[in-house]
Amino acid sequence: MNRQITLASRPIGYPKESDFRLVETPIPTPETGQVQLKTLYLSVDPYMRGRINAAKSYAATVEIGEVMIGGVIAQVIESKHSDFQVGDIVNAHIGWQEYGVSNGDGLRKMDAAIAPISTGAGILGMPGLTAYFGLLEVGKLQDGETVFVSGAAGAVGSVVGQIAKIKGCRVVGTAGTDEKIAYIVDELGFDAAFNYKNVTDYQAKLEGLFPDGIDVYFDNVGGRITDGVFPNLRVKGRAVICGQISQYNLEKPEMGPRFLWNMITKRARIEGFLVSDFAGQHAEALVQMAEWVRQGKLKYRETIAEGGIEKAPAAFISMLKGGNIGKQLVKIADIAELR
Amino acid sequence: MNRQITLASRPIGYPKESDFRLVETPIPTPETGQVQLKTLYLSVDPYMRGRINAAKSYAATVEIGEVMIGGVIAQVIESKHSDFQVGDIVNAHIGWQEYGVSNGDGLRKMDAAIAPISTGAGILGMPGLTAYFGLLEVGKLQDGETVFVSGAAGAVGSVVGQIAKIKGCRVVGTAGTDEKIAYIVDELGFDAAFNYKNVTDYQAKLEGLFPDGIDVYFDNVGGRITDGVFPNLRVKGRAVICGQISQYNLEKPEMGPRFLWNMITKRARIEGFLVSDFAGQHAEALVQMAEWVRQGKLKYRETIAEGGIEKAPAAFISMLKGGNIGKQLVKIADIAELR
Numbered sequence: 225m226n227r228q229i230t231l232a233s234r235p236i237g238y239p240k241e242s243d244f245r246l247v248e249t250p251i252p253t254p255e256t257g258q259v260q261l262k263t264l265y266l267s268v269d270p271y272m273r274g275r276i277n278a279a280k281s282y283a284a285t286v287e288i289g290e291v292m293i294g295g296v297i298a299q300v301i302e303s304k305h306s307d308f309q310v311g312d313i314v315n316a317h318i319g320w321q322e323y324g325v326s327n328g329d330g331l332r333k334m335d336a337a338i339a340p341i342s343t344g345a346g347i348l349g350m351p352g353l354t355a356y357f358g359l360l361e362v363g364k365l366q367d368g369e370t371v372f373v374s375g376a377a378g379a380v381g382s383v384v385g386q387i388a389k390i391k392g393c394r395v396v397g398t399a400g401t402d403e404k405i406a407y408i409v410d411e412l413g414f415d416a417a418f419n420y421k422n423v424t425d426y427q428a429k430l431e432g433l434f435p436d437g438i439d440v441y442f443d444n445v446g447g448r449i450t451d452g453v454f455p456n457l458r459v460k461g462r463a464v465i466c467g468q469i470s471q472y473n474l475e476k477p478e479m480g481p482r483f484l485w486n487m488i489t490k491r492a493r494i495e496g497f498l499v500s501d502f503a504g505q506h507a508e509a510l511v512q513m514a515e516w517v518r519q520g521k522l523k524y525r526e527t528i529a530e531g532g533i534e535k536a537p538a539a540f541i542s543m544l545k546g547g548n549i550g551k552q553l554v555k556i557a558d559i560a561e562l563r
Numbered sequence: 564m565n566r567q568i569t570l571a572s573r574p575i576g577y578p579k580e581s582d583f584r585l586v587e588t589p590i591p592t593p594e595t596g597q598v599q600l601k602t603l604y605l606s607v608d609p610y611m612r613g614r615i616n617a618a619k620s621y622a623a624t625v626e627i628g629e630v631m632i633g634g635v636i637a638q639v640i641e642s643k644h645s646d647f648q649v650g651d652i653v654n655a656h657i658g659w660q661e662y663g664v665s666n667g668d669g670l671r672k673m674d675a676a677i678a679p680i681s682t683g684a685g686i687l688g689m690p691g692l693t694a695y696f697g698l699l700e701v702g703k704l705q706d707g708e709t710v711f712v713s714g715a716a717g718a719v720g721s722v723v724g725q726i727a728k729i730k731g732c733r734v735v736g737t738a739g740t741d742e743k744i745a746y747i748v749d750e751l752g753f754d755a756a757f758n759y760k761n762v763t764d765y766q767a768k769l770e771g772l773f774p775d776g777i778d779v780y781f782d783n784v785g786g787r788i789t790d791g792v793f794p795n796l797r798v799k800g801r802a803v804i805c806g807q808i809s810q811y812n813l814e815k816p817e818m819g820p821r822f823l824w825n826m827i828t829k830r831a832r833i834e835g836f837l838v839s840d841f842a843g844q845h846a847e848a849l850v851q852m853a854e855w856v857r858q859g860k861l862k863y864r865e866t867i868a869e870g871g872i873e874k875a876p877a878a879f880i881s882m883l884k885g886g887n888i889g890k891q892l893v894k895i896a897d898i899a900e901l902r
Contacts, residue, residue, distance in 0.1 A: 274828070446823055465826045472824075479818040484785055485811075487804045487835030489613075494833040496826030 226251040228291045228321035229536050231276055238473045238544060239276070244292070244537040251323045253302075258325045260302035261316055266533065266554040267295040267345035268540040269379070270444075273472040292320040292536070297334065297344050299559060308333075311562035315344045320536050322556060338514050341559070346379050346551030347524040348513055354466060354499040355383035355442075356509050362497045363440040363464040365391055370434055372453060373397045375444030376417060377404035379551035380466060384442045385414045386522050393440075396433050398449060400546045407549055412523055420445075426452025437461065446470045447478065454483040457492045465496040473544060525550030532556060565590040567630045567660035568875050573617055577812045577883060582615075583631070583876040590662045597664045598647045600637035600655055605872065605893040606684035607633065607879040608718070609783075612811040631659040631875070636673065636683050638898060647672075650901035654683045659875050661895060677853050680898070685718050685890030686863040687852055693805060693838040694722035694781075695848050701836045702779040702803040704730055709773055711792060712736045714783030715756060716743035718890035719805060723781045724753045725861050732779075735772050737788060739885045746888055751862055765791025776800065785809045786817065793822040796831045804835040812883060864889035871895060 225248040232245040254260040275293055276286050286293055296319075300312040305328050308314070315332040318324030334344040346352060358380075359365050371388040375381040376397025385408060388395045397408045397417040408414045416433055423429045430438065430452050437458030443450050446468030453463065471478060486492065502509075516522040527548035529539035536554045543552040564587040571584040593599040614632055615625050625632055635658075639651040644667050647653070654671040657663030673683040685691060697719075698704050710727040714720040715736025724747060727734045736747045736756040747753045755772055762768045769777065769791050776797030782789055785807030792802065810817060825831065841848075855861040866887035868878035875893045882891040 443823070446821065450823065465823050468821075468824045468827065471821060477820045480821045481816045482785065482807075482810060482819045484782070484789065484804050484833070484835070485807045487833060488807065488837065489835070491836050491840055492834070494823070494826060495831070496823070496828070497830050498827065501830055 225249065226321055226323040227533050228319075229533060230291055231286045231288055233288065234278055235273075235276060235473075237475045239273070239537070239541055241537045241541065243276075246534055252325045254304045254325045256304050258327050259300045259305045259308045259314075259331070261296075261298035261314070261318060261324045261326060262301045262560075263296045263298045263318070263322050263324070263533075263556045264313070264559060265297040265342050265345055265528075266320055266536055266556055267297075267350070268536060268543050268552050268554060269294065269351070270467050270469045270472065270544065272540065273469075273544060293317070294319050295345055295350060296324075296556075297341050298324070299557075299562070301560075301562065309563065311560075313341050313344075313559065315349055320533065322533055336559075339517055342526055342528070342551075342553055343517070343524065345553060346526060347383055347517060347522060348510060350499055351379035351551060352383050352513050352522075353502070353506055353509055355380045355387060356513060357499060357502040357505070358464045358466050358497055359384050359387055359440070359442060361502060361505075362495050363442065363462050365393065365440050367392045369393050369439035370437065370458070371395045371440045371442065372430065372434065372438045373414075373442045373444070374420075374446075374449050375399065375467065375469060376408050376414065377401075377549050378444060379548075381442065381444050382408060382412055382524065382550055383522065386412055387516075388440075389413050390516065390521055398445075404549055407525070420449055427455050428452075430456045440464065442466060444469060447480070451480050451483065454486040454492075457486065457490045459490050459492075461490055461492045463492070463494040465494060469544065527552045529554045564588065565660055565662040566872050567658075568872060569630055570615055570625045570627055572627065574612075574615060574812075576814045578612070578615070578876070578880055580876045580880065585873055591664045593641055593643050593664045595643050597666050598639045598644045598670070599641035600635075600653070600657060600663045600665060601640045601899075602635045602637045602657070602661050602663070602872075602895045603652070603898060604636040604681050604684055604867075605633065605659055605875055605895055606635065606689070607875060607882050607891050607893060608690070609806050609808045609811065609883065611879065612808075612883060632656070633658050634684055634689060635663075635895075636680050637663070638896075638901070640899075640901065648902065650899075652680050652683075652898065654688055659872065661872055675898075678856055681865055681867070681890075681892055682856070682863065684892060685865060686722055686856060686861060687849060689838055690718035690890060691722050691852050691861075692841070692845055692848055694719045694726060695852060696838055696841040696844070697803045697805050697836055698723050698726050698779070698781060700841060700844075701834050702781065702801050704732065704779050706731045708732050708778035709776070709797070710734045710779045710781065711769065711773065711777045712753075712781045712783070713759075713785075713788050714738065714806065714808060715747050715753065716740075716888050717783060718887075720781065720783050721747060721751055721863065721889055722861065725751055726855075727779075728752050729855065729860055737784075743888055746864070759788055766794050767791075769795045779803065781805060783808060786819070790819050790822065793825040793831075796825065796829045798829050798831075800829055800831045802831070802833040804833060808883065866891045868893045
C-alpha cells in the first residue's frame, strides 16, 4: 500500500497533528511516459503553512482530503519515460506520500557523487536557490556591504549568510536558540549573531551591531525583528522578503508600527520574491552552489526526522516552531540498489 | 528691511502659527559672484514638515531660530554673477524670506514664455519632477497598467495621474473633498476617484475599483488608505512611496496591520525615493513636461495664498491639512520690469 498524509482540517494558529490524516491507497502505477517513484526523503518547509489556509496564497491551496503538497527526494523504481532509468534519484513534487508517479515535468536528477542526495531538498535544492536568488538577484548584494539575516539558522538563512561571507560582506544573523547562535557564528562564519528571544529592543540592538546601517536585510521571519530593521537601513538599503514565519500561525493579523516613512528618507526598497521566479536560472546557480559546497565554502546541517511518513506532521509543526537547525527533512526510505 | 519666517519651536502634532516667527533683518547684499534675489512666490510643501522635527529626516533639520527652508520663485534684482542678469526669474532655495543672495548653485532660470513663472515651483518644478521620476523611474510604469494615487489632487498626485493617462493607463485617485474628486475626474481625466473620508473599508473599495489588482500605487499619504492597497497589488506590483502625509503630524507613531506577507505572494516591490536622486535627469524631464503642458496633456491648478510672507505659516498648515488643490504657493511680490 501507499501511505499518504492528507489535510484533515484547516489549522487555526499553529497546525496540530490532528489537522492531518494518514491514509492508505493503492500504489499508483506508471503509464507510458511516466515513472514510478519511491520517496526517500520528504521536505517540510515554511511555505507549506500558507498552502493549507483557505485564503489565497502563493499558489493552489491544498483542499481538505488532498495529499499535502511538497518536494521529495525519490528513487525511480519503474520507468516508462525515456529520460529516466530505474534507480535514478530525483527531486520531485509528489507531496507527502511514499509512492507517486510523474510524467517527468519538474523532475531533477540528483548526482550522489556531488553531495548526499538529501541536499537536493536543501542546500542544493529549493532552499539553497532561494537564498542565492533572494540575496544576489533581489537583494542585489554588492561586495563589502552589511547584511542582516533573520531565521539565520534555517535552511535558507544559513545559506544566505554564507553566500554573503563569500561576497566579502559583514553578516549578522538572528535565531531563537543559543545552540543556533553558536552554530552560525562558530561553524558558518557569521560575524555576529544574537538570540532574538533574549532581546526586547531590536532597533537599539541592531543600531549597536550596525553603527553605519544595514545594506541588505534578508527576512525569513517578519514581526518585531523586522520592525527593528527599517530605522536601521542605510540609504539605498534593501529588505528582501523571503518569509514571514512569525506571522503564519497567528489567528488574526498582528499590528505593528508603521514604517514606510523610513523608505523615503532612506530611498530604500522592500521586495518579495519566489524562487520559482528564477526557474530559468536554477541550473546555472546549482553549478555554482555545488562548487561552493565542494570547496567547503558552503556548509550545511540537516535535521532529519526518523520514523517514516507518519512523522511528517510532527516534523512540520516542529519546524514551524523553530525546532530545526538547517534543513528539516523526514526520512522515508533508504536508497535501494536497483541497477 | 528683509522679512523672514524663522522656526520658533518644534511642532508637536500639527504645526501652529506660533511655531513660527516673523523676523526683520537687513536685506543681504551680493558679493562678487553672487546675485541678489527678491522672492515672488514661496513654495510650501509636505516634506518641510519632516525638516522641522528634531529627528533626522531627509536632510539637515531646521534649527530653532533659523529661517525656514524651501524653494522660491525669485527675481534677480542685482547681479555680480556672469550667468545671471537683473530681471531674470529663477527657481532658488533661499527659504521663507523676501530677499536673499545666491552664488548661483542650484539656481534654475524660468522662461515666462513657456508657462507662468509660478509653475516653476509646481508642475514644471520639484513637484512635477517628483511625479515624473516616481512614476516612470521608480514605479517603472508600463503602458496599459493600472495605477492608484493617494493625495491625487495635490501638486504631485495630480501630475502622477495625468502622466499615467498619457501612458495609456487606467488611473484611480483618492483625495479628501468632493471638490477635489470632481477636479481630478472631470478636469484631469482620472478614470475614477473617491473621497477617502467617505470610505471605511479601503481594501474592499479598492477591490471593487481594481478587480484585477493594482500594478502601481503612488503613495503620498500612507496610513489606512495604504493598508488597503497591499492586498490588492497585482503580481509584480509596485508601491512607490513618495510621501506619508497622514503620518507626519502624529504625536506618536501609529500602528497598522502587518502586510509584508503580501509582498511575497505578489512578488511585489515597495520603494521610496527623493526627486534629488534624479538630479542629473531633471533638465531633460522638464523639456518633456513643458511639452506636455503646451499640448494641454498636463493641466494644473495652484492654490495661492495672498498677503505676503506673514501668510506662509498659515498656508503651510492649511496644505498639511489638505486645504489646497494642486500646488500651494504664497504670493510675495509681483514681477518688476527691470530690463
